[in-house]
Amino acid sequence: MGMDDAVYRLLKHRLGEKYITRNPEDRVCYSYDAAPGQSFLPDAVVFPGTQAQVADIMRLAWEKRIPVIPRGSGSGMTGGAVPVKGGLVMALTRMNRILGIDTDNFIATVEPGVIVADLHAAVEKQGLFYPPDPASSAVCTIGGNVGECAGGPRAVKYGVTRDYVLGLQAVLPDGDIIRTGVCTAKGVAGYDLTRLIVGSEGTLAVVTRITLRLLPKPAYVATLAVCFDDMVTAARAVSGIMRRAVIPRCVEYLDEASLSLVRNQLQFDLPAQARALLILELDGDEALVKTQTEQIRVFCSQAGALDILTAGDPVQAAALWEARKALSPVLYKIASQKLNEDIVVPISKIPDMVSRIKTIQQESGLTVVSFGHAGDGNIHCNIMYDKADETQAAQARKALDKLFAQTLALGGTITGEHGVGLTKKAYLSWEIGDREQSIMKQIKAVFDPRQILNPGKIFS
Amino acid sequence: MGMDDAVYRLLKHRLGEKYITRNPEDRVCYSYDAAPGQSFLPDAVVFPGTQAQVADIMRLAWEKRIPVIPRGSGSGMTGGAVPVKGGLVMALTRMNRILGIDTDNFIATVEPGVIVADLHAAVEKQGLFYPPDPASSAVCTIGGNVGECAGGPRAVKYGVTRDYVLGLQAVLPDGDIIRTGVCTAKGVAGYDLTRLIVGSEGTLAVVTRITLRLLPKPAYVATLAVCFDDMVTAARAVSGIMRRAVIPRCVEYLDEASLSLVRNQLQFDLPAQARALLILELDGDEALVKTQTEQIRVFCSQAGALDILTAGDPVQAAALWEARKALSPVLYKIASQKLNEDIVVPISKIPDMVSRIKTIQQESGLTVVSFGHAGDGNIHCNIMYDKADETQAAQARKALDKLFAQTLALGGTITGEHGVGLTKKAYLSWEIGDREQSIMKQIKAVFDPRQILNPGKIFS
Numbered sequence: 063m064g065m066d067d068a069v070y071r072l073l074k075h076r077l078g079e080k081y082i083t084r085n086p087e088d089r090v091c092y093s094y095d096a097a098p099g100q101s102f103l104p105d106a107v108v109f110p111g112t113q114a115q116v117a118d119i120m121r122l123a124w125e126k127r128i129p130v131i132p133r134g135s136g137s138g139m140t141g142g143a144v145p146v147k148g149g150l151v152m153a154l155t156r157m158n159r160i161l162g163i164d165t166d167n168f169i170a171t172v173e174p175g176v177i178v179a180d181l182h183a184a185v186e187k188q189g190l191f192y193p194p195d196p197a198s199s200a201v202c203t204i205g206g207n208v209g210e211c212a213g214g215p216r217a218v219k220y221g222v223t224r225d226y227v228l229g230l231q232a233v234l235p236d237g238d239i240i241r242t243g244v245c246t247a248k249g250v251a252g253y254d255l256t257r258l259i260v261g262s263e264g265t266l267a268v269v270t271r272i273t274l275r276l277l278p279k280p281a282y283v284a285t286l287a288v289c290f291d292d293m294v295t296a297a298r299a300v301s302g303i304m305r306r307a308v309i310p311r312c313v314e315y316l317d318e319a320s321l322s323l324v325r326n327q328l329q330f331d332l333p334a335q336a337r338a339l340l341i342l343e344l345d346g347d348e349a350l351v352k353t354q355t356e357q358i359r360v361f362c363s364q365a366g367a368l369d370i371l372t373a374g375d376p377v378q379a380a381a382l383w384e385a386r387k388a389l390s391p392v393l394y395k396i397a398s399q400k401l402n403e404d405i406v407v408p409i410s411k412i413p414d415m416v417s418r419i420k421t422i423q424q425e426s427g428l429t430v431v432s433f434g435h436a437g438d439g440n441i442h443c444n445i446m447y448d449k450a451d452e453t454q455a456a457q458a459r460k461a462l463d464k465l466f467a468q469t470l471a472l473g474g475t476i477t478g479e480h481g482v483g484l485t486k487k488a489y490l491s492w493e494i495g496d497r498e499q500s501i502m503k504q505i506k507a508v509f510d511p512r513q514i515l516n517p518g519k520i521f522s
Numbered sequence: 523m524g525m526d527d528a529v530y531r532l533l534k535h536r537l538g539e540k541y542i543t544r545n546p547e548d549r550v551c552y553s554y555d556a557a558p559g560q561s562f563l564p565d566a567v568v569f570p571g572t573q574a575q576v577a578d579i580m581r582l583a584w585e586k587r588i589p590v591i592p593r594g595s596g597s598g599m600t601g602g603a604v605p606v607k608g609g610l611v612m613a614l615t616r617m618n619r620i621l622g623i624d625t626d627n628f629i630a631t632v633e634p635g636v637i638v639a640d641l642h643a644a645v646e647k648q649g650l651f652y653p654p655d656p657a658s659s660a661v662c663t664i665g666g667n668v669g670e671c672a673g674g675p676r677a678v679k680y681g682v683t684r685d686y687v688l689g690l691q692a693v694l695p696d697g698d699i700i701r702t703g704v705c706t707a708k709g710v711a712g713y714d715l716t717r718l719i720v721g722s723e724g725t726l727a728v729v730t731r732i733t734l735r736l737l738p739k740p741a742y743v744a745t746l747a748v749c750f751d752d753m754v755t756a757a758r759a760v761s762g763i764m765r766r767a768v769i770p771r772c773v774e775y776l777d778e779a780s781l782s783l784v785r786n787q788l789q790f791d792l793p794a795q796a797r798a799l800l801i802l803e804l805d806g807d808e809a810l811v812k813t814q815t816e817q818i819r820v821f822c823s824q825a826g827a828l829d830i831l832t833a834g835d836p837v838q839a840a841a842l843w844e845a846r847k848a849l850s851p852v853l854y855k856i857a858s859q860k861l862n863e864d865i866v867v868p869i870s871k872i873p874d875m876v877s878r879i880k881t882i883q884q885e886s887g888l889t890v891v892s893f894g895h896a897g898d899g900n901i902h903c904n905i906m907y908d909k910a911d912e913t914q915a916a917q918a919r920k921a922l923d924k925l926f927a928q929t930l931a932l933g934g935t936i937t938g939e940h941g942v943g944l945t946k947k948a949y950l951s952w953e954i955g956d957r958e959q960s961i962m963k964q965i966k967a968v969f970d971p972r973q974i975l976n977p978g979k980i981f982s
Binding site: 164165166167168169189210211213217218221222224225234238240241242244245246247248249250251252253254255257258260261262266277278279281301304305306307308309346347349350353406407408409410435437438439440473474475476477478479480481482486490493494495497498499501502504505506508509520 | 624625626627628629649670671673677678681682684685694698700701702704705706707708709710711712713714715717718720721722726737738739741761764765766767768769806807809810813866867868869870895897898899900933934935936937938939940941942946950953954955957958959961962964965966968969980
């Protein structure tokens with residue numbers, strides 16, 4: 063393991079001087095992602111521009127047994143892009159071409175480095191729609207989204223990344239290129255390698271080309287901000303909304319602490335006593351959306367809403383979403399460190415989970431901020447602490463144990479969209495049995511018998 | 523390999539006399555499925571009633587290296603349930619309980635032997651909806667649907683079986699029980715074993731429990747029968763319909779030969795010159811569906827439709843669907859044998875594919891009947907021949923080669939929903955590369971190193 067000078071010079075020769083670096087400052091920049099507190103220096107960083115270059119790098123890494131860590135923008139929340147064993151960080155950000163948008167067949171073909179917001183803009187310009195929209199969409203790459211099976215608020219109605227990936231091209235750890243899936247609406251020839259690679263956190267193959275299913279762009283979108291004086295009441299309203307025949311495309315929530323962080327950014331006049339906020343979004347035919355919006359208004363006010371505000375124009379709606387999407391980074395205003403988890407519980411258990419989080423907060427004495435995709439039961443729970451304070455850090459870890467235990471007790475999962483990466487490795491066995499993990503590890507060995515691709519992730 | 527008397531007696535003791543048989547007539551009944559011309563006798567047939575019994579049978583089969591072929595109703599089209607290497611056919615039809623329908627969380631938990639139509643009826647009674655609806659829904663089991671990743675007409679709007687399976691319980695070839703996936707809307711912990719097992723044609727594990735995602739039942743359904751005087755014109759209309767923002771839930775087509783087979787069953791007065799029929803179905807809010815139906819009517823008449831008939835009531839719509847669903851078995855009226863393929867092409871290539879099928883028919887001199895899920899580009903193409911006539915059989919095989927070659931040339935796949943099984947094994951390499959197949963075979967070996975579960979399928 064490890065990279066010697068000869069390998070470095072060879073890669074430099076093949077990729078070009080500009081596209082490999084081992085300057086200390088560059089190595090630091092690629093030593094971490096958005097997972098708090100996880101950082102390891104890579105030996106070097108490479109920036110391939112083509113699939114052939116990715117294959118070339120992998121062949122060399124395979125031969126020399128050098129760890130390779132594929133990454134996009136590094137916005138992942140669980141340390142999936144952190145080079146825990148050194149080696150080469152492979153940034154795929156240069157491979158950012160949208161290769162085609164097929165308006166007849168509702169398909170886009172893209173390279174992994176395309177920024178998700180750019181993909182949204184490009185397809186929407188053609189009257190099409192790519193639903194997955196993680197909070198980091200302005201910076202994250204589609205390759206990273208495929209690696210983690212990203213979700214985001216619109217998953218309530220439209221599902222997650224997995225539901226839009228029809229086929230892939232990918233480079234195996236030994237440098238061979240494989241093609242999986244189809245570019246048609248259906249396809250079942252052989253085992254489903256496409257969905258096996260989606261969500262595999264860059265541990266099985268380096269995805270170099272993605273065929274995505276698109277939808278027609280919804281004709282109309284209505285955005286509502288619904289205030290409650292209490293988070294549990296808001297959570298009960300969510301369960302109620304989701305039991306109805308109308309499926310909003312988004313049902314987000316912000317608890318009191320989240321709300322206070324972004325309150326000033328909202329272009330809405332929230333009532334002073336508002337302590338929980340739901341953001342609801344409905345889309346589709348304009349007349350139908352308006353009728354459904356009215357139904358949801360009536361339901362929310364019966365469910366105890368303090369106020370129900372409708373975004374008057376796209377600017378007001380955008381401000382609401384910007385505030386929501388800024389929440390994760392803005393949390394550092396509260397404390398220097400967070401344990402940031404994306405648990406999921408069955409929708410009917412949201413009120414229960416919200417109460418249990420409250421208890422965990424009280425018992426720990428820490429600030430616990432939660433917000434997220436309530437319509438999926440997907441709660442982003444942030445346990446805040448001062449990283450310089452050992453007692454607080456220990457309390458935070460204890461609170462985290464309780465959070466996962468309660469989540470699983472309610473029939474939930476420890477991760478809805480962030481993946482396991484580094485930060486949840488220790489908890490994987492709480493959810494997944496030994497035999498199932500053994501199968502997964504053997505599958506890893508099928509793809510990567512030398513364990514060079516993104517080593518040290520997911521499994522303990 | 524093979525089963526001795528001691529094993530038979532042991533199984534009889536464990537399962538009970540009624541639930542194992544090796545009578546010649548029973549063995550014949552379980553020697554084939556709906557794939558024409560494929561038949562091999564099993565040594566015995568077992569009917570487990572519980573997951574524990576499935577595990578018990580597998581442990582014994584593992585120890586004695588006896589092939590086990592899990593099956594539901596045997597309605598599969600590619601020989602997936604045929605015991606090519608003898609052994610035990612394991613019919614899961616007794617495990618047919620709907621274990622729960624959770625109306626709060628839109629989830630059903632079922633055993634594999636549940637008939638799909640029974641599942642539809644049960645969830646619809648609760649105001650819910652399970653979209654996948656293969657033509658065999660009145661007889662096929664949900665376990666079989668999971669094994670093949672079944673589709674059906676509603677996939678146009680709603681996707682296929684894979685899109686509704688949240689989690690599984692399954693028995694491994696060595697008898698261990700695994701649990702995969704979640705019972706929540708999202709979940710990404712570890713590799714996606716759930717979708718790996720879906721569509722694996724009973725070769726990786728015996729699925730014993732399935733957690734399904736449900737939707738609210740659509741409030742209103744409109745069913746249209748649209749006639750054309752020519753199949754290519756109809757195919758162009760389909761491409762046109764699919765380019766619009768309205769996504770019907772079904773876009774089926776029947777070519778001239780199909781139409782003539784069921785014409786008398788339809789409760790519609792079709793124009794005499796009708797030589798192609800589209801069945802369109804739209805669902806959702808009543809007012810919106812009516813508006814969209816009108817838009818589609820206008821479009822179809824501009825696209826050259828001879829006549830556009832709306833089902834006046836559910837009975838008329840049901841008769842149309844019964845006729846459509848009866849097509850596959852009724853084809854034997856034309857000839858004693860068929861090669862029945864479920865190719866898929868990109869939607870925009872449907873007119874092209876329809877023309878190519880016409881050419882194949884003319885060149886072969888055989889009757890080629892096609893119908894299917896046009897809205898997905900999923901064409902069920904049936905090459906009819908007299909099985910007693912060697913020349914015709916050879917012509918049919920030649921026509922099949924051309925069919926697959928043309929499909930792949932247009933960017934399609936050799937199977938949209940029937941799977942590879944036995945009948946498409948020889949063609950898998952036309953679509954899937956050596957390296958990709960090698961990965962699949964190694965995954966098979968991870969689950970089933972003794973190759974006892976449904977041996978001889980998918981791979982050559």
